[in-house]
Every structure is written in C-alpha cells, then in structure tokens.
Amino acid sequence: MKLKPTRVVTHNMAYRLQCDSCDLESEYTDWADANGDASDHEAEYADHWVSIVDLQEA
Ligand SMILES: [Zn+2]
Numbered sequence: 001m002k003l004k005p006t007r008v009v010t011h012n013m014a015y016r017l018q019c020d021s022c023d024l025e026s027e028y029t030d031w032a033d034a035n036g037d038a039s040d041h042e043a044e045y046a047d048h049w050v051s052i053v054d055l056q057e058a
Pocket residue numbers: 019020021022023024041045048049
C-alpha cells in the first residue's frame with residue numbers, strides 16, 4: 001500500500017510580536033513577516049518597543 005503524500009504543516013516555527021507600550025499582539029509563522037511588522041510598528045510609534053517572541057514548541 002502506497003502512502004499518500006501529506007502536506008506537513010510545522011507549528012514549531014512561530015513568532016509572536018509583543019509591544020511593551022500598547023497591546024499589539026500578532027503571531028507569524030515567518031520570521032521575515034514578524035520582523036517587517038515589528039519594524040513598521042516601531043517606525044510608526046517611535047517610542048514603542050516590539051519584541052519578537054519565539055514560540056517554538058518543545
Ligand atoms: Zn505599540
């Protein structure tokens with residue numbers, strides 16, 4: 001019996017943006033997206049500091 005190829009969705013690459021000055025909170029599977037949005041947010045609100053939290057599942 002042949003196994004059907006299944007699309008593997010990995011959940012171990014996930015990042016969450018958290019801002020220490022507002023309640024911004026979003027999740028990304030792509031570092032570049034997370035990083036881009038973090039930069040955009042910090043560019044828009046110069047006194048906000050956005051952290052990118054690595055949500056790797058153990
Ligand atoms: Zn903010």
